[in-house]
């Protein structure tokens with residue numbers, strides 16, 4: 163009887179220890195290239211599409227939006243040629259993001275490839291473009307954005323060095339950074355457009371879940387997912403969030419994620 167009791171207390175201790183060391187399962191959902199009012203609020207025509215904000219609200223998920231600074235200038239509704247005007251300016255869309263508890267971070271002002279821009283216009287232009295992006299965000303949020311995701315993650319090591327010296331935390335897919343704080347490229351932009359032949363198979367949602375499976379097999383259970391403000395992405399997102407919640411993942415904004423994942 164005593165032996166049994168001892169075994170059971172050892173077992174209980176073991177269970178406790180495993181729980182204490184159970185890896186935290188965290189996801190930071192991030193969306194680039196907005197604010198795009200027609201994606202955030204949805205459209206009725208030409209095709210009805212649900213809004214991303216309503217979806218996040220229903221799922222009780224807070225996310226992080228890497229915005230293009232030029233959109234946060236007055237009387238800007240988006241890119242007229244490609245984006246349905248739903249009568250809401252990008253600034254008003256950004257205000258709603260903040261009201262809903264989401265985070266806004268910097269994706270530069272002009273959304274130019276920083277490596278190419280340096281060659282064409284010089285590094286001073288690049289630094290000014292990033293600062294300009296930060297400034298329009300600060301005007302809206304009241305605080306300077308900390309995180310910078312360069313378009314296509316592309317920049318020279320000199321630009322990286324100088325931007326870091328100015329206090330920017332640069333998001334990257336580069337392998338020299340620890341895997342848990344590296345962006346995951348979901349390839350969701352390949353699913354946009356009329357003939358998305360390159361869209362990951364069997365579906366964007368499944369492909370994202372497969373990427374997370376692979377990371378889990380390597381013991382990584384914290385992920386920064388990089389999506390774009392696209393209606394095609396919104397259409398797959400419910401499936402991704404529901405599946406990951408079912409596997410025990412919690413969703414947090416990037417600022418919180420970076421504090422918890424080190």
Ligand SMILES: [Zn+2]
Pocket residue numbers: 194195269273313314
């Ligand atoms: Zn972008």
